[in-house]
Amino acid sequence: MSTTSSNSTERRLTSDVVIGIPAYNEADTVGDVVRAASAPDVDVVVVDDGSDDSTAAVASDAGATVLQHGDNRGYGAALGTLFSAAHDSGVDHLVVVDADGQHDPTEALSLVEAQRSTGGDIVIGSRFVEGSQTDMPLYRRAGLGVINGLTGAALALGYSANAVADTQSGFRAYNAEAIELLACRADLSDGMDASLDILFHAADEEFTFTETPVDVTYDVAEANTHNPVVHGAVLVSNIFGRALSDRPGRVLGVPGSICLVLGGLLTSVSLTGLTLAVVPVLVAVLVLTGSGLLGAALAIGRLRPSRE
Secondary structure, three states: OOEEEOOOOOOOOOOOEEEEEEEOOOOOOHHHHHHHHOOOOEEEEEEEEOOOOOHHHHHHHOOOEEEEEOOOOOHHHHHHHHHHHHHHHOOOEEEEOOOOOOEOHHHHHHHHHHHHHHOOOEEEEEOOOOOOEEOOOHHHHHHHHHHHHHHHHHHOOOOOOOOOOOOOOOOEEEEHHHHHHHHOOOOOOOOOOHHHHHHHHHHHOOOOEEEEEOEEOOOOOOOOOOOHHHHHHHHHHHHHHHHHHHOHHHHHHHHHHHHHHHHHHHHHHHHOOOOOOHHHHHHHHHHHHHHHHHHHHHHHHHHOOOOO
């Protein structure tokens, strides 16, 4: 099949189902992944994100349509190219699969079937629901537990979304509505934290998430190419930044109001005869903190750009 640049207008896909594979220097594995993903009435598309090896040629020889970035732009940028190509071609389902062999590409169509049967806008191949199997290292499991918990707490701050057990799974199926949303969003991160951006964008639009068990292996070459501490810090920053930007009243305004109420209560207590020297100090701290948090919430709310 063809190899084209990511800005080509000749990207029409003919199948209703597309399996998309972001790839960067994956020449050793991408061919096997493409062949395993290939099926009747399915288009396999590889986005070569500026690789300096033979990833594009290997993928093309294996039967994939290859879209190339001129330089390495990041995982999120590769996803953006996939969403745009799928949207331009009007496909009904896009399944994203890793190029390194961690995911079993033969399970991609099971995600599509789950999407059709449940009506979920985004179906997540989950490592943490009953029936899944993974040899994930313990330290990664612990780290993902923290990220999943923080993401769940952030989504609970007023987003219309059901709980997600595996927020960092890259094995996902998107229906036409989700594809359109994500193809048209200019604020999708270029980096690995794009997986979180997608969840928050979809939740903000009241899209539904469904999880289905999949098998994921970490017994592949270079399964962990990102420093886990740095990657975790980026994800935590993304979570707090997103919640703060989208819900400043709940993240800052609520604790600010609580501080002011407590300051008022302490003032009332002190007026009834409590003369401890520490009370005026506590009142001052609570009032200043509460006022600062409320002021910041109002300022962020006014500065928040329109996402229409």
